[in-house]
Amino acid sequence: MRTIFEKSNNTDGISVTDAVTDIDYIDEKYLRENPVGLPQIGELEVMRHYKELSDRNFCIEKGFYPLGSCTMKYNPKVNELLASLEGFTALHPLANDDASQGALKLMYNLQAALTKITGMDAVTLQPAAGAHGELTGMMIIKKYFETKGENRKKVLIPDSAHGTNPASAHMCGFEIVQVNSDSKGQVDIEHLKSLLDKDVAAIMMTNPNTLGLFEEKVLEISKLMHDNGSLLYYDGANFNAIMGHTNPKLMGFDVVHINLHKTFATPHGGGGPGAGPVCVVEKLKEFLPVPVVSFDGKKYFRNYDLKHSIGSVKSFFGNFGVLVRAYAYILMMGNNLKEATENAVLNANYIKEKLKPYYDLPYDVPCMHEFVLTGERQKEKGVSTLNIAKRLMDGNAHPPTVYFPLIVHEAIMIEPTESETKAKLDEFIDTMIQIAKEVDENPEKVLSAPHSTPVKRVDETLAARHPDLTFKE
Numbered sequence: 001m002r003t004i005f006e007k008s009n010n011t012d013g014i015s016v017t018d019a020v021t022d023i024d025y026i027d028e029k030y031l032r033e034n035p036v037g038l039p040q041i042g043e044l045e046v047m048r049h050y051k052e053l054s055d056r057n058f059c060i061e062k063g064f065y066p067l068g069s070c071t072m073k074y075n076p077k078v079n080e081l082l083a084s085l086e087g088f089t090a091l092h093p094l095a096n097d098d099a100s101q102g103a104l105k106l107m108y109n110l111q112a113a114l115t116k117i118t119g120m121d122a123v124t125l126q127p128a129a130g131a132h133g134e135l136t137g138m139m140i141i142k143k144y145f146e147t148k149g150e151n152r153k154k155v156l157i158p159d160s161a162h163g164t165n166p167a168s169a170h171m172c173g174f175e176i177v178q179v180n181s182d183s184k185g186q187v188d189i190e191h192l193k194s195l196l197d198k199d200v201a202a203i204m205m206t207n208p209n210t211l212g213l214f215e216e217k218v219l220e221i222s223k224l225m226h227d228n229g230s231l232l233y234y235d236g237a238n239f240n241a242i243m244g245h246t247n248p249k250l251m252g253f254d255v256v257h258i259n260l261h262k263t264f265a266t267p268h269g270g271g272g273p274g275a276g277p278v279c280v281v282e283k284l285k286e287f288l289p290v291p292v293v294s295f296d297g298k299k300y301f302r303n304y305d306l307k308h309s310i311g312s313v314k315s316f317f318g319n320f321g322v323l324v325r326a327y328a329y330i331l332m333m334g335n336n337l338k339e340a341t342e343n344a345v346l347n348a349n350y351i352k353e354k355l356k357p358y359y360d361l362p363y364d365v366p367c368m369h370e371f372v373l374t375g376e377r378q379k380e381k382g383v384s385t386l387n388i389a390k391r392l393m394d395g396n397a398h399p400p401t402v403y404f405p406l407i408v409h410e411a412i413m414i415e416p417t418e419s420e421t422k423a424k425l426d427e428f429i430d431t432m433i434q435i436a437k438e439v440d441e442n443p444e445k446v447l448s449a450p451h452s453t454p455v456k457r458v459d460e461t462l463a464a465r466h467p468d469l470t471f472k473e
């Protein structure tokens, strides 16, 4: 074989190359005349290059990640191991039910777990993200009213809502009507009452809301809505705040989506994949996307037999790998899901109380899993919330969510999650206090931050629309 080996003229003995070239089994005409043009760089150098690049990335395994509303909790690695089992990864989505019993059983059990956690009666696992779950839920609500022969066009959405809520309702053809918050950061009930008429299909609510506050009048709200013949949609992306303590059914909701990639420990932040299952009450069961997974006592099967189904919203079963991770996480945690919520709430309140003297707290009441500060005091001294966020990066923390919710000026939205130790929380608190002091004593230090990151400030819009992925020293 004279393909890649040069014929050796070595006279010291028989070389390996000589031994192989004795076998002349590739026809001369196929042999390469010039050496193949491989990059002149070894595997080790390539590995170091990519490792170096990956080290520049920030992730939960590297530092504190208090991104409010996003629930950046630790994702146990055993979930990855289970999701990569060959029986799951090599199963073809078109394999028939008999050949897919294991995967179907997993989905069936996950459906059961999610109905238990949300208190609801039925669930679809198809939606690929939270916003996709919202769209699915709103399509269900739309079809429900169509089936009843009612043409309700309006959806009420509190001004504290996540931006995806109005977007999803609008995509479904609904008209969005904003409900104001009162001075305590709660839905303004009087305003809500003034908006109710027979044209209102539903209200979309997050509870706790995006201020991290539990809507204390939620039962009154659900009664008002139901008395008006309207439905209630629960944005359950922030389920980490209530697991095992209460659920949307008890609060009177009809439809809820949950973010498996937030509450149920699937890695996120890089754009997916995620999963946003939608759970509904009994009367909306027949409207779910098909197929759902059912069990006839002997066999798990894909059930397409739903009378008013809105159709499919995602090919096959959605992001199956995410479902495996969530199921593993739920089984592993068991009743400790309740404790996870308790610790998430405790951690948020701990940081809030410690930072209160240094930053303004617009709603000074006990919070749930997150809370919102305002950087107004610092802004008056010429340092905006954006600068504070950038300076935090020097303290090995991912900046919190900023400028959201919109109803708080210079908002800084902090969600520590249950995963962190007290030592880590204290480290973050110290950094935040140090920054507040710098704003008084050395504002230039904050205004020119970050000082320790590979790149300083990027044009975020440009970076998102025209990413330049070439490597520059």
Ligand SMILES: *Cc1c(COP(=O)(O)O)cnc(C)c1O
Binding pocket: 069, 070, 129, 130, 131, 132, 162, 164, 206, 235, 237, 238, 259, 274, 276
């Ligand atoms: C994250 C989030 C969403 C959207 O979820 P995606 O998976 O990003 O589409 C919706 N509502 C709230 C309150 C959220 O925090």
